[in-house]
Amino acid sequence: MKESMAQLLAVQQLDRKLMRFRREIRDIPARKEALDQEKASAEERLNDIEQRQRQNAAEQGNLESEIESLREQIKRYKRQQLDVKTNDEYRALTHEISAVEQKISQLEDREIELMETAERLNAEHREARERLDDEEDRIGAEKEALDRRLEEVQRDLDEVSARREEKAAKVDKRTLAHYKRIFDNRGDYAVVPIENGVCTGCHMKVTPQTVHDAQAAQKLVACNYCGRLLYVPADHRTS
Numbered sequence: 001m002k003e004s005m006a007q008l009l010a011v012q013q014l015d016r017k018l019m020r021f022r023r024e025i026r027d028i029p030a031r032k033e034a035l036d037q038e039k040a041s042a043e044e045r046l047n048d049i050e051q052r053q054r055q056n057a058a059e060q061g062n063l064e065s066e067i068e069s070l071r072e073q074i075k076r077y078k079r080q081q082l083d084v085k086t087n088d089e090y091r092a093l094t095h096e097i098s099a100v101e102q103k104i105s106q107l108e109d110r111e112i113e114l115m116e117t118a119e120r121l122n123a124e125h126r127e128a129r130e131r132l133d134d135e136e137d138r139i140g141a142e143k144e145a146l147d148r149r150l151e152e153v154q155r156d157l158d159e160v161s162a163r164r165e166e167k168a169a170k171v172d173k174r175t176l177a178h179y180k181r182i183f184d185n186r187g188d189y190a191v192v193p194i195e196n197g198v199c200t201g202c203h204m205k206v207t208p209q210t211v212h213d214a215q216a217a218q219k220l221v222a223c224n225y226c227g228r229l230l231y232v233p234a235d236h237r238t239s
């Protein structure tokens with residue numbers, strides 16, 4: 001039984017490795033997904049700036065045509081002034097012209113604001129473009145590293161699986177089935193040492209009889225609380 005305990009511990013060591021490998025393999029797609037997400041938000045920042053640039057250009061275009069039509073208006077008023085009969089009519093048109101000129105001047109101020117905004121947006125766009133390029137490089141490299149890591153872990157998994165099967169073949173079938181049930185159930189360890197009278201799987205104090213039986217190692221001894229198989233490590237043995 002001492003021997004089969006040592007074999008179980010060897011199997012468990014390999015099962016723990018396999019568990020870590022499987023977990024890593026399982027998590028890689030999510031890590032790649034998170035990287036894609038980072039790239040998408042860098043793209044979104046750039047798209048957002050481009051959207052504001054388009055709005056700005058559209059508003060500038062509208063202002064220009066509005067200013068253009070106001071200038072036409074002034075020309076019409078000036079032509080009318082040539083035909084008026086009275087000074088009052090002439091003055092009224094002069095008044096209209098200066099109102100339109102004032103309006104033009106307001107629109108031109110707004111146009112200057114928009115041009116300044118456009119310059120700022122251009123600078124923001126350059127910066128966001130550079131940042132996106134950097135992000136794309138970094139993310140591409142990280143995804144490639146994850147792909148390489150996946151291949152590596154897959155290889156390790158295959159290799160350790162084969163070693164595990166070799167070790168497991170030395171354990172009798174019922175003992176192995178018992179071990180496997182506990183390992184799958186507990187998800188961490190099926191075989192644990194007793195230290196200072198305590199099961200290190202569940203940290204409960206076991207009975208002196210359990211300690212004695214585990215130390216004698218004539219049969220498999222399970223913890224009364226968590227069901228894990230128990231052994232007494234060499235440096236904890238009392239004789």
Ligand SMILES: [Zn+2]
Binds near residue numbers: 200201202226
């Ligand atoms: Zn326990």
